[in-house]
Amino acid sequence: MKKRFLALALVAAMSVTSLAACSSSSTDATTAAAGETEAAGEEASTGVKTQSESEDGKYELALVTDLGTIDDKAFNQGAWEGLVKYAEENGISHKYYQPQEGTTDSYLETIGLAVEGGAKLVVCPGYLFEEPVYLAQDMYPDTYFILLDGEPHNADSSDYKTSDKVMPILYQEDQAGYLAGYAAVKDGMTKLGFLGGMAVPAVVKFGYGYIQGAEAAAEEDGKNVEIMYNYTGQFAATPEAQAMAASWYQNGTEVIFSCGGAVGNSAMTAAEAANPQGKVIGVDVDQSGESETVITSAMKMLSNSVYDGIKAYYEGNFPGGETTTFTAANNGVGLPMETSKFENFTQEQYDEVFAKLASGEVELTSFSEGNIDPTKDLTNLTNVKVTYVE
Amino acid sequence: MQSLIFIVQQTIYFSIPLLIVALGAMFAERSGIINIAMEGIMIMGAFTGILFLNLTGNTMSGQLQLMIAIVISVVTGMVFSLFHAYASINMKADQTISGTALNMFAPAFAIFVARVIQGVQQVQFTNTFRLDVPVLKDIPVIGPMFFQGAYITTYLGVAILVVSTIVLYRTRFGLRLRSCGENPHAADAAGINVYKMQYAGTLISGALGGLGGLVFVVPTSVNFNADVAGYGFLAIAVLIFGQWHPIKILGASFFFGVMKAISASYSGIPFLAGVGIPSYFYKMFPYIVTLIVLIFTSKNSQAPKAEGKPFDKGQR
Numbered sequence: 202m203k204k205r206f207l208a209l210a211l212v213a214a215m216s217v218t219s220l221a222a223c224s225s226s227s228t229d230a231t232t233a234a235a236g237e238t239e240a241a242g243e244e245a246s247t248g249v250k251t252q253s254e255s256e257d258g259k260y261e262l263a264l265v266t267d268l269g270t271i272d273d274k275a276f277n278q279g280a281w282e283g284l285v286k287y288a289e290e291n292g293i294s295h296k297y298y299q300p301q302e303g304t305t306d307s308y309l310e311t312i313g314l315a316v317e318g319g320a321k322l323v324v325c326p327g328y329l330f331e332e333p334v335y336l337a338q339d340m341y342p343d344t345y346f347i348l349l350d351g352e353p354h355n356a357d358s359s360d361y362k363t364s365d366k367v368m369p370i371l372y373q374e375d376q377a378g379y380l381a382g383y384a385a386v387k388d389g390m391t392k393l394g395f396l397g398g399m400a401v402p403a404v405v406k407f408g409y410g411y412i413q414g415a416e417a418a419a420e421e422d423g424k425n426v427e428i429m430y431n432y433t434g435q436f437a438a439t440p441e442a443q444a445m446a447a448s449w450y451q452n453g454t455e456v457i458f459s460c461g462g463a464v465g466n467s468a469m470t471a472a473e474a475a476n477p478q479g480k481v482i483g484v485d486v487d488q489s490g491e492s493e494t495v496i497t498s499a500m501k502m503l504s505n506s507v508y509d510g511i512k513a514y515y516e517g518n519f520p521g522g523e524t525t526t527f528t529a530a531n532n533g534v535g536l537p538m539e540t541s542k543f544e545n546f547t548q549e550q551y552d553e554v555f556a557k558l559a560s561g562e563v564e565l566t567s568f569s570e571g572n573i574d575p576t577k578d579l580t581n582l583t584n585v586k587v588t589y590v591e
Numbered sequence: 592m593q594s595l596i597f598i599v600q601q602t603i604y605f606s607i608p609l610l611i612v613a614l615g616a617m618f619a620e621r622s623g624i625i626n627i628a629m630e631g632i633m634i635m636g637a638f639t640g641i642l643f644l645n646l647t648g649n650t651m652s653g654q655l656q657l658m659i660a661i662v663i664s665v666v667t668g669m670v671f672s673l674f675h676a677y678a679s680i681n682m683k684a685d686q687t688i689s690g691t692a693l694n695m696f697a698p699a700f701a702i703f704v705a706r707v708i709q710g711v712q713q714v715q716f717t718n719t720f721r722l723d724v725p726v727l728k729d730i731p732v733i734g735p736m737f738f739q740g741a742y743i744t745t746y747l748g749v750a751i752l753v754v755s756t757i758v759l760y761r762t763r764f765g766l767r768l769r770s771c772g773e774n775p776h777a778a779d780a781a782g783i784n785v786y787k788m789q790y791a792g793t794l795i796s797g798a799l800g801g802l803g804g805l806v807f808v809v810p811t812s813v814n815f816n817a818d819v820a821g822y823g824f825l826a827i828a829v830l831i832f833g834q835w836h837p838i839k840i841l842g843a844s845f846f847f848g849v850m851k852a853i854s855a856s857y858s859g860i861p862f863l864a865g866v867g868i869p870s871y872f873y874k875m876f877p878y879i880v881t882l883i884v885l886i887f888t889s890k891n892s893q894a895p896k897a898e899g900k901p902f903d904k905g906q907r
Binding site for chain 2: 268270429431437438439440441442443444445447448449450451452454463466467469470473474476491492588590591
């Protein structure tokens with residue numbers, strides 16, 4: 202009897218702890234941002250410039266890093282590059298600050314440090330800054346803020362407030378996904394995969410765009426395309442995600458769009474091991490440096506949007522007070538064609554489809570409330586067959 | 592056939608770490624110490640091993656690098672398990688509490704150290720360890736299953752299984768170890784140093800746990816994020832399912848491995864995708880079977896009789 206209880210207790214303990222493990226890894230990943238890849242940087246061979254010289258020890262432009270370092274090949278680095286570009290063109294002093302830890306208090310403290318250091322404008326990359334910026338806009342009413350991938354709100358999201366000096370930036374993820382899907386099919390691939398992380402809106406949008414892009418290209422070329430579609434449920438590299446990606450490659454899938462933080466690492470591992478080698482499409486930032494299997498990435502153009510925001514500030518028309526959405530129309534999303542490894546898809550084709558998105562000629566269907574299954578929302582697909590794996 | 596080969600390969604990725612870790616836990620329990628800290632030990636072992644791979648990534652590659660990483664993981668696991676051994680053998684602490692403490696400590700430690708060293712918590716590594724075994728890889732069917740794109744750790748796992756079985760049942764050390772788990776006072780009366788045996792059991796579990804962590808991470812990711820996805824606990828389930836016996840543990844870990852592999856990859860296998868059984872079924876199946884098996888076999892469970900009870904020389 203005792204043993205029987207022991208057995209049950211052990212199983213219960215096991216399931217509780219593994220559930221706890223799931224939730225902790227998913228919160229981790231949420232910290233690493235929805236679909237935002239916090240790529241661990243190898244030591245900076247990229248030569249990221251740290252700061253400019255300033256005579257009076259004051260730095261006008263500041264960036265506060267989120268969880269990663271300044272050379273993380275992700276949000277921090279992308280935003281910093283945009284800042285540095287504008288600052289160097291115009292000879293403005295600039296510096297970045299790294300918080301001690303990833304908490305609201307620590308972010309706020311570091312923002313304070315930047316303001317004391319003479320910052321007139323502070324760039325905050327990543328949605329983790331939503332709450333710190335919400336608080337900072339009242340604490341430092343003379344300072345301007347650019348918030349990437351989020352909108353300022355309080356701790357329990359009950360109140361959203363954006364002051365005139367805050368510029369929140371969001372991205373149109375489905376357009377980036379569209380470009381990736383279109384490019385993959387135009388490049389000659391007909392068996393595609395989509396491996397999302399948690400089904401948060403950003404990830405779902407990437408996925409929907411991806412399918413519609415593939416559909417458009419397939420219609421133009423009169424091809425039939427199959428897409429395997431799955432949300433792994435967490436932003437973590439698990440053996441399960443690896444095995445799923447591997448099974449798709451094994452079954453003939455040529456490229457997988459991995460959209461969800463560390464899930465990409467699972468896909469890359471599977472792609473490297475597959476025979477013939479599989480291909481991966483990265484997400485958020487240019488991930489070509491992480492694995493040679495990455496053929497392109499559905500990017501949010503962080504650098505461009507930061508550059509534009511700073512430029513607007515100096516030109517006196519800072520678009521504060523309301524959220525700016527970056528789309529193809531203002532070069533806010535795209536594929537990194539210089540580092541892409543396409544065989545047939547050309548720059549001209551890219552420019553053409555990009556122009557269509559930018560002009561609004563292509564309109565994308567978004568997901569309906571409470572549904573994440575693309576086969577239910579995208580019902581008029583003619584050349585693409587989506588297999589939704591639960 | 593292609594699909595079958597694929598499933599076997601994936602099963603190996605899932606099974607071998609479970610096998611190694613479960614065998615480790617077996618040594619601890621057979622000596623009378625419950626080592627529920629296997630999850631934490633795996634994390635520590637994987638962390639130091641992967642950190643080594645990361646730091647030497649520019650100068651080394653291939654099997655030699657992996658071998659050194661294996662040694663590092665094993666040593667880390669042993670050192671970490673010493674805490675558990677000291678608490679539960681010398682201090683006679685509750686072994687579940689001590690193990691739980693280590694489980695909570697390990698991921699926090701890995702994240703902290705990774706951040707101090709390199710600023711971010713994910714430790715990246717380059718996988719240069721896939722191996723085609725000459726000659727053997729050309730055997731039809733068997734070749735692609737076991738000898739193409741394989742990892743040396745797979746063979747190591749099998750070797751550990753063989754050695755464990757021999758040590759446990761065919762050596763004096765094994766007999767003494769088992770006797771400490773069954774009746775430590777009798778063993779003590781027979782002149783066996785029970786404390787020493789329990790230390791040995793726990794250290795072996797640490798060594799295999801650390802190794803298991805590395806073996807778990809290397810084939811399935813390109814970085815380590817202070818997490819082994821609950822496989823340490825799963826290994827303990829495998830141990831119980833395998834009734835503390837090496838060969839049965841092999842069977843149990845293989846069973847779990849197959850089910851895990853199928854549930855994760857059925858969508859890419861035409862035959863299984865066609866059957867139309869929801870993936871939830873495959874995911875639940877091993878656990879439900881474990882529950883049923885446990886409930887029906889617990890009456891004559893083979894668990895070491897004295898496990899979990901601190902050994903006290905003076906007590907009769």
